[in-house]
Amino acid sequence: MTSETDRLKIKVQLHCGDEIAMGPGKADLLEAIDREGSISAAGRAMGMSYRRTWLLVDAMNRCWDLPLVETTMGGKQRGGARVTDLGRSILRHYRTLQNDIDRARAGEPLAAMLSALRDLPRASQQSE
Amino acid sequence: MTSETDRLKIKVQLHCGDEIAMGPGKADLLEAIDREGSISAAGRAMGMSYRRTWLLVDAMNRCWDLPLVETTMGGKQRGGARVTDLGRSILRHYRTLQNDIDRARAGEPLAAMLSALRDLPRASQQSE
Numbered sequence: 001m002t003s004e005t006d007r008l009k010i011k012v013q014l015h016c017g018d019e020i021a022m023g024p025g026k027a028d029l030l031e032a033i034d035r036e037g038s039i040s041a042a043g044r045a046m047g048m049s050y051r052r053t054w055l056l057v058d059a060m061n062r063c064w065d066l067p068l069v070e071t072t073m074g075g076k077q078r079g080g081a082r083v084t085d086l087g088r089s090i091l092r093h094y095r096t097l098q099n100d101i102d103r104a105r106a107g108e109p110l111a112a113m114l115s116a117l118r119d120l121p122r123a124s125q126q127s128e
Numbered sequence: 129m130t131s132e133t134d135r136l137k138i139k140v141q142l143h144c145g146d147e148i149a150m151g152p153g154k155a156d157l158l159e160a161i162d163r164e165g166s167i168s169a170a171g172r173a174m175g176m177s178y179r180r181t182w183l184l185v186d187a188m189n190r191c192w193d194l195p196l197v198e199t200t201m202g203g204k205q206r207g208g209a210r211v212t213d214l215g216r217s218i219l220r221h222y223r224t225l226q227n228d229i230d231r232a233r234a235g236e237p238l239a240a241m242l243s244a245l246r247d248l249p250r251a252s253q254q255s256e
Contacts, residue, residue, distance in 0.1 A: 010229065011139040014241060017248040022241070062249035086244060093237035101138065104232030109221035113142060113150070116214060120145040121190035 007117060010105060012098055014063075021063030022094050029056055030091050033069055034083045042081075057081075064090065135245060138233060140226055142191075149191030150222050157184055158219050161197055162211045170209075185209075192218065 013023040020026065032042035043053030061067040068087030072080040083091070141151040148154065160170035171181030189195040196215030200208040211219070 007143050009139075009141045009143060011137075011141070012233075013137045013139070014245060015135050015137060016246050019249045021245055021249075058252055059249065062252060063246055065244045065246065090241055090244065093240045096237040097233060097235075097241075100232045100235065100237070101229050104228045105140075105225060107225075107228065109224040109228070112221045113218055113225075116193045116218065117142060117149055118144050118191055118193065121147045121149075121187065124186055124190060 004114065007114065008105065008110065010098075010101055012094070012101060014094075016063035019059045019063050021060065022090060026056055026060050027091060027094050027098075029053065030060075030068060030083055030087055033057075033081050034088075034091075037080055037082065039069070039071065039081045132242065135242065136233065136238065138226075138229055140222070140229060142222075144191035147187045147191050149188065150218060154184055154188055155219060155222050155226075157181065158188075158196060158211055158215055161185075161209050162216075165208055165210065167197070167199065167209045 011024060014021045029042060029046060032045050033039060036042045036045055039053055039057055040050050043050055046053070048056075057069050061069060064086060066084065066086045068084055068090060070082050070084055072082075139152060142149045157170060157174060160173050161167060164170045164173055167181055167185055168178050171178055174181070176184075185197050189197060192214060194212065194214045196212055196218060198210050198212050200210075
């Protein structure tokens with residue numbers, strides 16, 4: 001039996017123009033930077049290339065009144081990095097919002113849907 | 129000023145194995161089929177190719193105990209289509225779940241984040 005967590009996904013994203021200012025991946029990245037103390041180590045821990053990691057940090061930093069991540073030696077030098085006060089605040093609020101939304105999902109509508117949802121799809125029948 | 133709806137996106141998906149059994153696009157498609165009475169007309173109304181529309185319907189139909197859409201003349205003949213009783217029930221529960229989650233988002237964490245979120249990103253600085 002597949003767990004409810006595997007069957008229901010709720011993605012919360014904050015947008016700024018065409019950029020995603022905060023979402024599940026960026027929140028995880030912020031936590032990894034806070035833990036690892038560097039952008040490159042955080043990216044490695046998440047299995048992402050340095051370029052992709054840097055682009056995510058750059059996008060986050062451009063979307064808020066102040067940057068969420070500060071680097072000590074500039075983007076390209078791969079120096080140390082820290083999550084700013086605003087970054088910690090946004091991360092905390094984002095996790096709270098996720099939890100509030102998570103609690104809202106419990107209830108009759110979800111239970112009714114899960115009772116009719118198969119564990120695996122039937123095979124496709126291209127014509128009948 | 130960008131509206132809150134443009135700035136916050138919450139995507140609710142139900143998964144069945146590797147398929148998405150229900151999500152925002154599939155729920156809109158079910159409503160379009162219900163309104164248009166055919167898969168091809170529903171796809172056209174949503175700006176999708178017939179092939180893509182048919183694949184979405186096929187995926188939905190394979191993920192639940194019974195199909196959500198019934199075609200009167202088979203998949204390839206582009207005949208009429210109707211949303212089944214189970215389809216209507218799943219759609220109603222999905223919209224209720226979306227509304228419950230939508231209400232949960234109101235509150236301090238979101239307000240705090242929106243107050244620091246820019247309308248548009250700053251320009252990127254590739255090095256500093």
